[in-house]
Amino acid sequence: MTDTMDWLEAIGQDATLRHASSDELTTLLAAADASEALVAAVASGDSAQLGREFGEHVMHVTQSSQTYPQREEPIPVPVPVPDEEGEPNKDPESVHNLPAQAA
């Protein structure tokens, strides 16, 4: 028997199934003895119905955050600082914390 994951993969890979109407796909899946959750999800257009079979998963999708605020995570970058005579200060402890660059 084809399980729900096999069905999802098959639908995703087949042009006719992927673009079938909800009614057509519901009829096909019901006739093929697909799970109640999958048939209900297709019939209602609500994929949350699959939670009955796979469980409820709260997934966090934000994984970019390319924009770091100026104050976030300063990276020490050595910057020559002129001393009182106007010469660059070579002291390695003399660094300015510059903001991280956006990736």
Place this chain on the structure above:
Amino acid sequence: MENPSIPASTDARRGSLACVGLGMTLGSHLTPLARSHITQSDVVFAGVSDGIVEAWLQRMHPDVRSLQPYYREGKSRLTTYREWVDLMMTEVRAGKRVCGVFYGHPGIFAWSPHKAIEAARAEGYHAHMEPGISAEDCLYADLGIDPGRFGCQHFEASQLLLFERRIDPTGYLVLWQVGHVGDQSLARFKATGAAYRQVFVDLLSADYPLDHQMIIYRAATLPIQQPRIRRIALRDLPHIELSAEETVVLPPAKAMKPNLAIQARLAELEAAENAVEPA
């Protein structure tokens, strides 16, 4: 046909890293090469957008480790992403073939895969990124937009708020992560809300009229879903429900203005070329 195999190297086993994209829609977008990276690896780390997609990935490999548990409310996502890099690199250093699997394209709006590859290469390991079909790719297909027609700018929404960027309203403007716009903590799970989005609308209104029609878009994750496409006026952006995975698209608000001076220079060049060419 059975694929030919290459005999294993006699060299001491070296770790390696491949970061691959699953694409956006389960079953539809995974490339044969990305699948091969997954199945041939020793350990798989999963940064995907849907629990069912993660379960699908677990069928491809016996050792799939979810990166989801490293998110936590109140914890900076930057910290989480650094932990992801450390997790992958620990296994690479242990001599494993590591595959980082991310939804969409592993290198688009994804900090960790780039950093992990950079770290692996810096330490002398082989590291590779395999592209996937991204939300951006789906957006062009589902909305019927060709970025070459008028040009297309992309920004993470917060970057547009926090830095002085130049918007070109004669092209498309695609804004990512609008649900989190203005979140400087990087630690929220929930959207930042109406007041933050109003600041965003105020910024955009310098280049777009408030009744400018914009598109709210979300690609299909499961093959039984359809893309979600809504059209609203710019002024209504603060007042709608908006999830983190939805993208905002502003079509051009103005016509492109011909650069007559440059066109005249090019005409002169063409005329000069024609004058010296033999008949």
